[in-house]
Amino acid sequence: MKKRALLSLVLILALLAALYLWYTRPRSFLAITGTSENAVCSAALLLLEPWVDDGQAGQDTWELQDLSPAPPPLMPSFPSWKKSRWRASLKNLLGLDAGSFSGFSSSLQGVLGLEERGVFFTAVDTGQLRLSLPSSPHSLLFTAADGSTYQALAEYLKEYGTFRE
Secondary structure, rough: OHHHHHHHHHHHHHHHHHHHHOOOOOEHHHHHOOOOOOHEEEEEEEEEEEEEOOOEEEEEEEEEEEEEOOOOOHHHHHHHHHHOEEEEOOOHHOOOOOOOOOOOEEEEEEEEEEEEOOOEEEEEEEOEEEEEOOOOOOOEEEOOOOOOOHHHHHHHHHHOOOOOO
């Protein structure tokens, strides 16, 4: 009887570990939003980088507004989107809102206009991503599988975005 209970416990733990690994597997941004490259009709992105110099606080801002593609789809123009992979947080399964980020120095905020809906997101330089999807009543939390994803997006905005003081 004791062997049977132990075997059952081991099987349950193995099943939970398998489900954890499956749920937190790295997925692309398009996969977690449930869309395709061709479905993105427009986008607006904002990069915020706070700074302190001699006791004076400020913030540098770069923005790309109303990115509406011509015949080619919009997403291929962001090379790092295709390469980025994100791991879902187990907090998403609890039905809790992802909440706000604290303790970061830089953030990238944006909205993607899809054919019939929009995807709102905030990414921070710590590698976390908060998504607001029309299909979810609360925001979802993800972590970058690769640490260079945020930096690649920030560099893209600095190169092609409009700087605002």
